[in-house]
Amino acid sequence: MQLTSTLLVATAKIISGYTIRWVDCLPDTCQRIYFANHTSHLDALVLWASLPREIRELTRPVAAKDYWEKGWLRRHIAKTFNALLIDRNEVKVHQSPIDLMIREMKDRYSLIIFPEGRRNPAEEMIKFKSGLFYLAKKRPDLELVPVYLDNMSRVLPRGEILPVPLLSHITIGAPIWLEKGETKHQFLDRARTAIINLKDC
């Protein structure tokens, strides 16, 4: 387990050449939700790999079950980075993904989520799904940390299998919380703006 996890981090580093910058936010093992823009299948892996080791061990990327359970390699990788797999197709009557996330987080783990809901190749981020809002509402103690992933769409764009080892960059910004009286719409807009603002800082 340890070996493959080290191997996975090294591979992520070689393929994406990432550097990470913490702006107005320091690495911490407190419970957080890292939410980022989503352009590539590598996003979850690279963001997870770039975190300092003691934080990485406590951080679980939330990923699509239909993608990560296909084939031995993907299953193995998902297991190594301790992914929390969500079934996108299952009817969400009995349990919502939010409840599942909260249950799986316990009082220990942090999560990586992509509120756009799917990979978006366009420059402009699409509207956020409401999951982030409900997470913030049900667990007001969590720090919601915006993350901007730059250049990942060029490393492995949608629809490609082989990555091109360019250089990418990760910017992590100041945490936000759900304000009192803030509507779902307002909050999701503010969260989206928080990521957009990281582009130019």
Added chain:
Amino acid sequence: MLNLFHQYLWAFVDVKRVLNLPFDEPTAWLIATVMLLLILASAAGKLLDGTSEQRLNTAIVRSFNQRIRSWWLMSAVLIAGLFIGEHGTVVLFGLIGFWALREFITMTPTRRSDHRTLFWVLVVFTPLQFFLVAIQGELFLIAIPIYASLFIPARIAMANDAKRFLERSAKIQIGLLICVYALSFAPAILYLDLGSNKQPNVEIDAPVTIESAANEAAQRTSWSHVKDSDGNDINRNKGLLFFFVLITQLNDVLQYAWGKLLGKNIIAPRINTSRTWEGVIGGAATSALLGALFSWVTPFLFWQAAIMAIVISFMGFAGGMTMSAIKRDRGVKDYGTLVQGHAGILDRIDSLCFAAPVFYHLTKVFFAI
């Protein structure tokens, strides 16, 4: 006095035998000199950093210290290369070229449909070029100019996207040409078999002239390959490569320094405001002097080394100007600031890339056996 010098020299030779250094004596001396200079420069940098901020331009001090750091790195790479052999040096240059091309493409906007072409360029052609250098055929000379540069536009065409087609092809071609093809000539220097106009080295059992003037050509014994006292093969081209990199890097600084001291006539203010005619000429003159000074590590006579240094100087200038133009066009100042925290290797090797093929060619034409 002379006796003392001899004793010192012998002590050195003994050390060399004990350590079993895989390179010849002049190269060892050159490394020692460079190390000494670097230590002095680092000490000077520390000292400058400590002085009060009003008296010195902090930006200049910072760039000076940055330069010294990258020099340490480059020397470490070269010296590591000396120990791990020729192929190891090729691999190290290959990694540098790969990283430089990565920076180049990251800075250059490409379209989604260029993805597979970029994969070929970065993952196939780049390692292949350095592999071809290491196997010492002629193929490394034509692999990129012929095969890769014709393959690139064809592959882009197959991606079914005609938008800005010529521009996209040219961007990828020029990146591969400068960062990989041109740079690969530097480690290729190691595999040249060179002769010399100099007297045969004392280390070799000097053949007493049997047929003297009749066959002058036969007197051009291999300068590149000699045997040490234990009969091990020593490749003296490692010293020549060190000489080349040293002059290139020193010339960068000299051009900058002369430009700061005397610079009045800026060559192309819209491209680069720090490159002046005074800097170029002053840099070439001092580089020539340094080239002659270090000629003992090369197969060149001192005046030949001076001419080589002048060529290196002008090519280094050409490389710097070209890269400045590309950076201005893209609106970035340094490749290092392009993506926060990256080293900016391309900033350091632009002159090396331009000088390497020309230095290789001239050395091959005039000195290869």
